[in-house]
Amino acid sequence: MKIIDKFRKYLNHNEIKKILHSWSWIFSYILRYKGQVIAFSCIGLISTAMGLFTSWIMKDLIDSVTGQISMAIAPVVAVYLGTAVAKIFINALTNRVSLKVRLNVGIQIKNDVYDRLMNTEWTAISAYHSADIMTRTGADVGIVSNMVLSYIPNVVTALVNFIGAFFIILHYDPIMALIALAGAPVTVLTARFRFGKATEFQKKNRELASERLAIEEESYQNLQTIKSFGLVDLFSQRFRNFQQKGFNVAMDQNRYQNQMMIVMGLMGQLVSYSCYGFALYRLWKGDITYGTLSMFMSMASSLTSSFSSVVSLAPTFIKAGISAGRVLEILELPAEKAELTEKEKDFIDNCRQKSLTLVCDNISCSYNNETFVYKNSHMKAESGKITALIGASGKGKTSTLRLLLGLMKPKDGSITVSDEDGDSINLGPATRSLFSYVPQNNTVFSGTIADNLRLVKQDATDEEV
Incomplete structure (x- = not known):
């Protein structure tokens, strides 16, 4: 019960509630394009399944070459190469389909946002700088449109890849599967801290983008006045001050990212070498074949990377939620009564x-x-x-x-x-x-x-x- 209460309290946190509200708007577009999202998810699943299958085939190929098992090599090579070539065409198809849908979604969202803003009460919309509005309807809408198509397929493929790799390893060696998951507790325990920092930096970056566009727009639009009143040096200094502000935020974010990279990198290396050492030990004892060793290392790497992909979905979720929230903020301004009675x-x-x-x-x-x-x-x-x-x-x-x-x-x-x-x-x-x-x-x-x-x-x- 305490865990449930903590989870409820976490969800009721103000920032979390805002992000969840923003995602309800994103999901309205996901539902609108559910056919394309499902199709893209299926393509991702096929590609993931083929990747897992390739690792399994490679095991049999190596064991055939080393004489560990009696199997014709030519058919195995044909299946392996056929799978690899098929993945190339599937990736090309995925890129083509995703670009088309992403462009359509982006156009639709921008059209909806534009129409809504043009019918918003003037006093409400005039409280925002035009550059801020352009950043929200440009970069922020772009982030949202990418999420409409890619987020659910990414969640599905990452989870399937993780679960598939885990159960393949588990089938051959339960201890190996546990070693491969050794870094998971650290990732989970640091999730809340990383969530807070990701939210903080994403907000700062979006605000800085709006501020930068506002400074440049005002400078270029009023260049005649700036020159006439001898204000070039003043505005140049203002721009340099802003650039320094952006530099400081970027360096703070980089320091945090490096710290996380070191912690997670060391953990990843520890898990990888542990898996490799344990697999070599099993090979030395004669418990596994060279093909199984190769498959273990491939699956352990896939397991680690897919788990990282699952974890990275949280920052992506936050980034999209904050951008969607910035767009919703202006969309939820009061609308004009434009219809005649x-x-x-x-x-x-x-x-x-x-x-x-x-x-x-x-x-x-x-x-x-x-x-x-x-x-x-x-x-x-x-x-x-x-x-x-x-x-x-x-x-x-x-x-x-x-x-x-x-x-x-x-x-x-x-x-x-x-x-x-x-x-x-x-x-x-x-x-x-x-x-x-x-x-x-x-x-x-x-x-x-x-x-x-x-x-x-x-x-x-x-x-x-």
């Missing part, structure tokens, strides 16, 4: 030739529940009249336009548009088509000026442009 559709369709009145009634405006830009304000604008918003910088002119366009919501009060018949609707994201908007800053997208003008009417003729 029937009332709003009828109003917009029928108001084209009517006089309209815009009324801001007792509205208050603030960003992210912080200091108010203004409180309890009123405004009225009517068709056929020019209404100007005049005020000093920071008094709310741009903020009011954002309210009218539904980019923000008033903290209090209401904004409505009514027609001459007395019908009215509240303004929001879905009612932006009621407005023509000329941005204050220069906003030009990729392409020609004509391409930019056609963004709002893609079938516009040259005369209309």
Whole structure:
């Protein structure tokens, strides 16, 4: 019961809960592509089985050559070579299939993320630097898409390889099987420590990637301003400070990795030499053949490597979970209400030739529940009249336009548009088509000026442009 309680407590740890929640999102894509995942797992299983079979065949081949057993050599050689060639073609097929599925999964996830972000409330998404968003939707999504296809097949093949090698050794010599597993307790005992460090370094690396992109993006986009105000040295020093920060994190991670490599390497060497020594001892006593010795060493190596592969799945699980969590953080931001109600559709369709009145009634405006830009304000604008918003910088002119366009919501009060018949609707994201908007800053997208003008009417003729 104590072990179960500890396990439950471990699962309830905040970081673990976040990673498990992130993986529930990854699994939604795994289920979507379950056919490809199953097929890829089957290919991996066939390749693993052929590898184990090759080691077994090699035993018989060596024993045949050394005269330990009476068996025709040619058929054994043919089976061995056929298996080796088949593995080459299976690996090529695996690479081809995995690339195709991985690209499709990556495209699908990026499409889903892009669509979701484009329909997220502006105030929520604007709290993130554009470079941070690009890192999350680029590198982090890439890590997730790789996991969708590869993680379960890797788990299956590693476990099958481990179990297969273990039982083959166990069949011939139980003591040898126990020696080959001698390093397992050390690996298990250090798992929690390695989990914590892997989580820590993965978070730092993803945050540094976002920070680096932000620094470079701001520098290159504002190069004219930086040069004009003589800020080149300042920004160069900032970039060097960041580079040093990244260097320190990389060296800390490398020190930890080297420490683990030494511990696990020494343990691996101890297990390998123990297996080799015990196998030689059995050969010296005449208990096993040279073929069995070769198979023991091959299986012991396969057992050790497959166990390491199983253990390495935990850091991979953490890495993918953290990247998925970073993507989910922005996906779970509140979405805009972009769908028009029937009332709003009828109003917009029928108001084209009517006089309209815009009324801001007792509205208050603030960003992210912080200091108010203004409180309890009123405004009225009517068709056929020019209404100007005049005020000093920071008094709310741009903020009011954002309210009218539904980019923000008033903290209090209401904004409505009514027609001459007395019908009215509240303004929001879905009612932006009621407005023509000329941005204050220069906003030009990729392409020609004509391409930019056609963004709002893609079938516009040259005369209309």
